[in-house]
Amino acid sequence: MSQHKVISLETIRVACRNCSLSSLCLPMGLAPDDVERLDEIVKRTRPLHRGDFLFRDGDRFRSLYVVKTGSVKTFAPSPEGGEQVLGFHLPGEVIGLDAIDKDIHACSAKVLETSAICEVPFTRLEELTATIPSLQHQMYRLLSKEIGHDTDMLLLLGKKNAEERLAAFLLSLSKRLHKRGLSATDFYLSMSRHEIGNYLGLAVETVSRLFTRFQDDGLMNVDRKHIQLLDLATLESLVGGAGQNRRQQQQS
Amino acid sequence: MSQHKVISLETIRVACRNCSLSSLCLPMGLAPDDVERLDEIVKRTRPLHRGDFLFRDGDRFRSLYVVKTGSVKTFAPSPEGGEQVLGFHLPGEVIGLDAIDKDIHACSAKVLETSAICEVPFTRLEELTATIPSLQHQMYRLLSKEIGHDTDMLLLLGKKNAEERLAAFLLSLSKRLHKRGLSATDFYLSMSRHEIGNYLGLAVETVSRLFTRFQDDGLMNVDRKHIQLLDLATLESLVGGAGQNRRQQQQS
DNA sequence: ACCGCCGCTTGATCTGGATCAAGCGAAGAT
DNA sequence: ATCTTCGCTTGATCCAGATCAAGCGGCGGT
Structure with a gap:
């Protein structure tokens, strides 16, 4: 202070x-x-x-x-x-x-x-x-x-699962930072895991596990707040919900 | 046609x-x-x-x-x-x-x-x-x-459970119809259960079960599309999430 | 440099609501 | 009037993600 x-x-x-x-x-x-x-x-x-x-x-x-x-x-x-x-x-x-x-x-x-x-x-x-x-x-x-x-x-929030939500979140940050002239693939998170989870309607633990999984899958590097997106294309495809086998969405 | x-x-x-x-x-x-x-x-x-x-x-x-x-x-x-x-x-x-x-x-x-x-x-x-x-x-x-x-x-969608969502939905309709000069407690649904579920991020079956439950609990009458809300106060309290025993919400 | 807190991770278990599965009955079609 | 379809209900089962539990380690403060 x-x-x-x-x-x-x-x-x-x-x-x-x-x-x-x-x-x-x-x-x-x-x-x-x-x-x-x-x-x-x-x-x-x-x-x-x-x-x-x-x-x-x-x-x-x-x-x-x-x-x-x-x-x-x-x-x-x-x-x-x-x-x-x-x-x-x-x-x-x-x-x-x-x-x-x-x-x-x-x-x-x-x-x-x-x-x-x-x-x-x-x-x-x-x-x-x-x-x-x-x-x-x-x-x-x-x-x-x-x-x-x-x-x-x-x-x-209405239709996507946890994986899709986090991928969408990361890509949203990426695009917005890029538009601002900053790196689309290398940035720092100013918010906590807790805040991310709250925003996405997920528990902190789920957010944490997904970061780990995305890293294990080679989609990104995570070091504390420091994020590096390694495979934007695959992240993009995750958002689409084509997670591989997804039931045909309900038509109302 | x-x-x-x-x-x-x-x-x-x-x-x-x-x-x-x-x-x-x-x-x-x-x-x-x-x-x-x-x-x-x-x-x-x-x-x-x-x-x-x-x-x-x-x-x-x-x-x-x-x-x-x-x-x-x-x-x-x-x-x-x-x-x-x-x-x-x-x-x-x-x-x-x-x-x-x-x-x-x-x-x-x-x-x-x-x-x-x-x-x-x-x-x-x-x-x-x-x-x-x-x-x-x-x-x-x-x-x-x-x-x-x-x-x-x-x-x-981010924080409420199925019960709270449906109660909120019903009260929202009620208030909006009332503002328009129509009955706040007696009205017809112009949308299907499927559409309600889709809107609220719930499966049709869940919506149907909740209607049955609300009726059994004396909160409303449901006859097909015809809805009568019998206990606005309790519905209101359901929305608040004070379902009775709810964990203290996460503070981000 | 050390301490203590707090944010994060990881594992184990639990559960609300989704999914799967069967009818049922009302509204529209012939 | 009868058929057919489709929206709805109800029961049984399943599972993604929440919750519970237990450390770990970075960071801010002194």
């Missing part, structure tokens, strides 16, 4: 137009002076550290958050006092979209590692989107994309 | 301002002449019948659809040739929001019973929202609400 260094503001103060995420983030396809206007409403906070909250469930909704570097998990309380991990958020990804409706956050967002986060006050963003059609369109797409992603998760 | 009656257009041609769904649908809180403008872009189609598609996965995205009466299911193909039921849509609910991002439908929407559906061409709606701030806000809320709903489903 005593290690909070004072970071020079110059390091943080990076305008949207120079942001390496610009193609992933909101401003995609905006005219230069529209980017400027967006840039003006974005707050750049000092780096957050592992365990810090962006918001907690029950908090009033004020802003969207964009991960610039690092990672964040979101999770919702379940009635019994446990929690459901809803997602892991990597650079370029937006957090808080689910709270627009009720104006109250229904989940919490916790920083998994030292991270830089942009804060975008939603009311101001809304004013902006009303005058910049292409930004409005981006917002609709952003919200829609989130729905599509949730849909994928529903299919995963 | 030979029973397609010609329905008089007057029956269908009901303007938004007179629509009984107006408080649930898009126009909430709009000025009268804004409702008028919205009304002008909404297409009202002839009634659709069981088995008709609003769209299929792979179709180009053009419109959102609002259920006026009846019900619709949406479902996505899974890699193995099966499918995942993504939702059942009742009057006042909007379909197609997930396709805005990619401009292609990733799921199909199939009518479960004779239904009246409004079609809202999205491009025109987008033009409208750009000039009516409160409508824009409604759109954001609508999209956000959908994300929130998906989040609930993730918790259900």
Whole structure:
């Protein structure tokens, strides 16, 4: 806790137009002076550290958050006092979209590692989107994309077995990191096995056993948090559920 | 198939301002002449019948659809040739929001019973929202609400057992029908046991057994598609997972 | 450098719900 | 009216993954 260094503001103060995420983030396809206007409403906070909250469930909704570097998990309380991990958020990804409706956050967002986060006050963003059609369109797409992603998760939790879930999880991380310009095959997990299991609807032990199995099968190397994917093609085929002999899925 | 009656257009041609769904649908809180403008872009189609598609996965995205009466299911193909039921849509609910991002439908929407559906061409709606701030806000809320709903489903599929899932499903139907002005305790299921099971990540047999059990326990009456909920309070408590003796949920 | 905690792994056992297997009966077809 | 199909129910069995149990070892703290 005593290690909070004072970071020079110059390091943080990076305008949207120079942001390496610009193609992933909101401003995609905006005219230069529209980017400027967006840039003006974005707050750049000092780096957050592992365990810090962006918001907690029950908090009033004020802003969207964009991960610039690092990672964040979101999770919702379940009635019994446990929690459901809803997602892991990597650079370029937006957090808080689910709270627009009720104006109250229904989940919490916790920083998994030292991270830089942009804060975008939603009311101001809304004013902006009303005058910049292409930004409005981006917002609709952003919200829609989130729905599509949730849909994928529903299919995963509803129809896939443990092996397929973990393979899908690893490939999802891989693709998202790659899109961000990082290695698709060599990365560190910022979340615990427990959190992965919670997210995928599996017990910690199952996650651990599958890591071991995937490694034994030559699909990947696992060393603590350090992951190396060795055979993306086979992992991809595992996700498809063509595990070899799978009963014809039920047609409803 | 030979029973397609010609329905008089007057029956269908009901303007938004007179629509009984107006408080649930898009126009909430709009000025009268804004409702008028919205009304002008909404297409009202002839009634659709069981088995008709609003769209299929792979179709180009053009419109959102609002259920006026009846019900619709949406479902996505899974890699193995099966499918995942993504939702059942009742009057006042909007379909197609997930396709805005990619401009292609990733799921199909199939009518479960004779239904009246409004079609809202999205491009025109987008033009409208750009000039009516409160409508824009409604759109954001609508999209956000959908994300929130998906989040609930993730918790259900990730953490709840069969009993909790079915209880949650029944109560969800009950509340949504009630909001629409229909009975919260007496209704007909327009979907099959198979579809319910698929939606909830359960086998048909499990759904059937649970219906029997709930009935034996005096929580509800089940006669084919006809459902009567007798003890909402107990059903509610089942959802909470307080089944009685439940291990303390994992804290990630 | 040492200690203690906690996250992870691995093995053994248990179980909720899936799968397999038989009817049953209602709704639609002829 | 009868047939046929298909959706549903109910019983028996099976199994993937949860739970229980027991270390191991890295990492943070002092």
